[in-house]
Amino acid sequence: MDSSTKAVFLEQCGKNRGYRDTDVRGFRPDGGVCLPGGPEVMLSVVSMKDVCRRVAVEDVEVAFSRDAGRYICDYTYYLSLHFGCGHAALIHVPPLSHWLPASLLGKTLRVIIREMLEESGEVQTRSAAAPGKQQWDAASFR
Template identity: 70%
Template sequence: MDSQSSCVVVTGFGPFRQHLVNSSWEAVKELSKLGLGSDVEMELQTLQLPVDYREVKQSITRIWKDFQPKLAVHVGVDTSAKAIFLEQCGKNHGYQDGDLRGFRPEGGVCLPGGPEVIMSRINMKKVCKQIAIKDVAVAFSGDAGRYVCDYTYYLSLHHGNGHAALIHVPPLSHWFPASLLGKALQVILQEMLEASGKAQAQSQDYRELSRTDSTQREPVGECLLQRKINVQSYV
């Protein structure tokens, strides 16, 4: 990966199951309107991914080959969430649920022979603690749900040598309109880009993350967040 890349790629997902409007893509569209902020001198590329294991695999390979981004951020929806979750790692095994076409990876494996867990080089706990967004909590997660979003994340972490992130947003509602989620993404990405720059200079931080309990999930601030891991809720 070109460490001098000035591009950030952000993806959202298309419709799946009964969710004809996917809040992840609606949030990414709002982010595209806002941009990364006047202080961020990087190009923003946004792409919609289908809820399809095989197409995602091809798309992630192309993203890292064609764009060589400084950071790839994938946004998915957790339909049971009441907050935004920053996922620390992607998992290699356990993909048993079929995608939009009913396909599931052979053996439930993302990358045969690959490590069970790949950690993002961004310390998501630290990012959470640095962020304060009005009307929505942002929390750390160590389990992305073993569906297409987790699959996407693992592949992106693999191709990008850890320079990737996965954000789960709640479904659209009166409390969580697309405009709020888009603004939240902007704030989160600004902090992630700053953290990503620091991580390149401090490899010790990445080694510490590699020893973190990958199943851990914790509240942020005063918001006590309860989150059940249910693959039916994710994309």
């Protein structure tokens, strides 16, 4: 994430193709693809747009995003969404600064995660999870 960014971004999807840069150890997926034969885009079951609309924390902008950047974050998110059947989340956070101290970032992340859990619970309630699948709710994280 760009160090000059001053917003927390909630990522909705991970992309399968377009990985051109290597990571710090020189790794780049073969052919720039996360998962050969995988879907082009994987979406989170959590509506990040809805979560974003409901989150309000003093002096912190929380924004919706559909492009995690085709680097380590997007690669990891895509695979997490794939192996988690859409049950994954990616929150891009800016670096700590005078305008965003650790205490405010922590508060912001607690609010966001609580809203994601609420949204995830609504999604699971509406879509009757498959037998044997673990179901999470906000009480599981207290």
